[in-house]
Amino acid sequence: MIVDVHAHLDHPDIEKRIDEVILNAKNAGVKLIVTNGINHATNVKSLLLSKKYDIIKCALGFYPQDALKKEVGSGEYPLALAEEHIDDEINFIEKHKNDIIAIGEVGLDYQNGHDKETQKDAFLKIINLAKTLDKPLIIHSRKAEEDVITMLEENHAKKVVLHCFCGKKSLVARASKNGWSFSVPTNIVRAENFQLLVKEVPLSQLLTETDAPYLSPFKEKKNEPAFIVETIKKIAEIKQMETEEVENILYMNFQRLFL
């Protein structure tokens, strides 16, 4: 029972071979993939994908707009961007509350975006939305880890998944003490910071993700949900447990938070 809590299946690199990606995932024992939207267009696509394929569940989100503009500009995420307002997207998410299992990808990004106030305004509204809808938040926190944690604490967010968290050790400890979860990306096979995170955080607060098509465990291949098995192997090695036991506990963690 393997779960990928954070992927971008609408991304052209995946969408063009979606049937093959899903077959690979099923053959690898993947039970569920949570595809995450980052703006209106990808939210719409994510909803459609979750309607079309049983294995796909949907999270709707709102990525920091200025950071997204930069990433799209660099060719990292091929998208046609329009000016969007957080309030419109919140209405859209509310309308689809019964079609989603989480709110994501959301958060703050001070590396690719610099308009901190606008980012924080949107994030605050999203935290409140998640509380109202009682859905977990899947959070991006690039070079903004401390602000993300502070805002979540101040607003009493409970169902929190920190995706691909790269904050320093003291922030990992702080988030962990708050009872929040960390989704561990597949590049843990070579990224020492995630190996350390897995060592520090109790297994009951870990989840698995690909962030596909990014963060592949294999340098020569684009990432896809089937590769989660590599993360589970690595977590089992670090925690000195059997992979099957780790897999079962990770699935229970997912159920507790998302279902």
Ligand SMILES: [Zn+2]
């Ligand atoms: Zn992502």
